[in-house]
Amino acid sequence: MTDNVTSAKPPSPKKSNGNERVQKHKRSRRSTRRKKKGKRPMTPISSLDAVLKGEISVTKQWILPSLVERLRFDAKALRDANAFTQSTIGGRVGEKQTMKQSKRLSECCGLFDDAVNAPKDVGDSNARDTIMSLISDLHATLDEQVTPLGDEMELQYLYYPGDDEGFYGIHIDQQERILGKANRIVSMVLYLNEPDWNVDTDGGSLCAYPEGKSPVTVDPLGGTLVVFHSEKLIHEARPTKRDRWALVGWFLEGSNKRQKT
Template identity: 60%
Template sequence: MPTLNSWMVLSHAERRRLKKKGIVAMDDPAVTSKVDGDSHGSIVAQDTRDDAISKKRKQSTGNDDTSTDPISSKKRRRKRPRSKKPHSRSLTPSPITSISAISTGHISVTPQWLPSSAVARIRQDAEALRTAGAFTQSAIGGREGESQKMALRKRHSECCGLFDDAEAVGKDVGDIRIRDALMRAIADLRGTLSATVQPLADVMELQYLYYPGVGNGFYGKHIDQQHHVPVHRVISMVLYLNDEHWNSSTDGGALRAYPSPAHPPVDVDPAGGTLVLFDSGKLLHEAKPTQRDRWALVGWFMAAGSA
């Protein structure tokens, strides 16, 4: 008969087995039983903690949503839906103000048509193209050699056509992405004008324009649609690419428009992001001498069927 010399906690199954051997009475509390091994080996009882663990395992095995397999029991992580970021190649212009003024021979001015961040990128594109030699001396009504020769008493500026000059220097010059986004924004503008003012052709003229500072850059009084211009311009567009805090009283360079003899002249500061629209064949206007380098994107929309 083995001697009881150590405290051990017995399960009901162990107590039944030991009772058959005459070692422990069935009614002895499991927590007060003592056993020791005999000559054939030690008798090992299960700890109540093992019972608790075994019970939990049985419960988890009976649950259909879990598994004892350590791999399959891992929680499946849901993929977080990626937030849709605005397309980096798109611009979101502001709505056009006073669009009805175009048809009456007046001027439509929309401040901050494009945000300052976009304007800065467009100006940097223009500066890179000028550095690469894509700009040429402007003529009255176009570029030198294409129309009437430039008279210094009438105009002093440089221009770069976006559909020919810019492409001629190569796609590695300037910011192609912002230029493409600008083209799409202007195409949308053409659609708006075509639906609200008059039908327009799908093609247009589009140029970067540079006026040198220190009083040298200017363009005297003129109307955009002139007899020597081979295409029929109907709506003129100017998007200024300068600093947004431009002050014409000290910096010069204002756009001065003359709607009619009955109306006083209208001055527009060439602040960055400002969009100006007017009738190409009606509005007399001029660019006053500028004390700072003055940048703009200029364009002319053609009448439908004329291009």
């Protein structure tokens, strides 16, 4: 993994006017390409062929429960340190916005800007490094076996409030291809919830709607990883009655593809 920070502009300084959670959209990204193939063992990703077909790949227990717990602790600590902001929808200049803000209630923390800017003693940055290595391996697997990817990705912790029924209405992650931009190609969501999550009482399922197929519902159990095509799969996060935590990422297309588009 390189340490290349490729965000287009420097991270904005933290304000202290009490509006920290409603100020901006996360677009910071970072290279995820490993110089060498990872040696670390990893649970194989289920049904990778689903991704190009516009369906969903679901892998349970992709990471150890202990790492889920550390990442959840890290996310909570960052939120307590005001490193989260209100999530917005779409957000790139020129991107068509077909959803209203009221169709989403969640907060996010960019791993390559907000988390980096938080005080060093907040959270568990070793757990962040560990998951970044695993995601770099995932990047290599997707690049080799699914579709060529660029070196960069976006990565955020997500928090949906349980007391206010957080949710994310029906949407698609990359609504339309933007010329000259690094469009999102493959999306990943890794759930960081407690092991006793119960969809009947807690809600918060991910519902995916592959075209021409039956809908798929995924329980957001800690350690479950979903991977899908950012331009093809319509999906939603159902309202949650319990605080819901996830790590969401988007693998971007490479610059050669950008020029050809």
